[in-house]
Amino acid sequence: MPTESLTNEVRLLRFLAQDMTQAELGRRVGLTRQTIAAIEQGRYSPSLEVAFRIADVFGKRLDEVFHWNPGGREDAERDAG
Amino acid sequence: MSSLEKRAWLTLWSQCPPYLVYFLIQAVWPNWLTTFQQRIACLAVVAGVHAIAYVTGLLWMKRQERGEPLLLDERDRAIDGRATRTAYFVMLTGMIVVGVVMPFSDSGWKLTNTALLAIVLAETVRYALIVAGYRRTPRLAH
Numbered sequence: 001m002p003t004e005s006l007t008n009e010v011r012l013l014r015f016l017a018q019d020m021t022q023a024e025l026g027r028r029v030g031l032t033r034q035t036i037a038a039i040e041q042g043r044y045s046p047s048l049e050v051a052f053r054i055a056d057v058f059g060k061r062l063d064e065v066f067h068w069n070p071g072g073r074e075d076a077e078r079d080a081g
Numbered sequence: 082m083s084s085l086e087k088r089a090w091l092t093l094w095s096q097c098p099p100y101l102v103y104f105l106i107q108a109v110w111p112n113w114l115t116t117f118q119q120r121i122a123c124l125a126v127v128a129g130v131h132a133i134a135y136v137t138g139l140l141w142m143k144r145q146e147r148g149e150p151l152l153l154d155e156r157d158r159a160i161d162g163r164a165t166r167t168a169y170f171v172m173l174t175g176m177i178v179v180g181v182v183m184p185f186s187d188s189g190w191k192l193t194n195t196a197l198l199a200i201v202l203a204e205t206v207r208y209a210l211i212v213a214g215y216r217r218t219p220r221l222a223h
Contacts, residue, residue, distance in 0.1 A: 034082070
C-alpha cells in the first residue's frame with residue numbers, strides 16, 4: 001500500500017547518469033545538495049519548475065521522474081488513524 | 082546540514098543562554114540591579130556575550146565553508162518563510178502587550194524588558210521553527 005503521494009526516480013536516474021553526485025545535480029538545477037537528498041528521501045516535494053529542470057537534466061519527461069499516487073495520502077492517513 | 086540550518090543553530094546557541102540568564106535575574110532578583118547604570122551595564126554584558134558568541138561561531142562556519150557564499154534554494158526559503166510568518170505573530174503580540182496594554186499600568190524598565198523579551202522570543206521561535214522545518218517529515222506547501 002503506498003504511503004507517499006509523490007514518489008520519484010531521482011536516485012536511480014543519478015545512478016544511471018554515471019553516478020552523478022547530489023551536489024552536481026543540485027548545481028545544475030539550482031538547489032543545494034541537502035535539498036536533492038530531501039527530494040530523494042521523499043521529505044520534500046520540489047516546485048513544478050524545479051521538477052521540470054530535474055527531468056530535463058536526465059533527458060526524461062516529468063512523469064518518468066515523478067509519480068503521483070492519488071490515493072497515497074488518504075491511505076497513509078487511514079493507516080495512521 | 083544546510084547553511085541556513087547551521088546559522089539557525091548558531092543563533093539559538095548564542096542568543097538563548099545569555100538572555101535566559103538576563104531574564105532570570107530580572108524575574109527572580111528584580112531588586113538586585115537598582116541604578117540605571119547597573120541595568121544598562123547588565124544589558125550590555127548580555128548583548129556583548131551574544132554578539133561575541135555569534136560572530137565567533139559565524140567566523141568558524143565561514144572557515145568551514147571555505148568562503149563559499151550562502152546558498153539558499155526554494156526549500157530553504159519555504160522553511161524560512163514559514164518560520165518568519167509564525168515569529169511575526171509572536172512579535173506582534175509582544176508589541177501589542179508592550180505598546181497598547183502595559184503603558185496603562187507599567188512604565189520604565191518593565192516596558193523595556195517586556196519589549197526585549199518579545200524580540201528574543203520571536204527570534205527564538207523563528208530559528209527553532211527553521212531547525213524543526215529541516216527535520217519534519219511532512220512535505221512543505223509552496
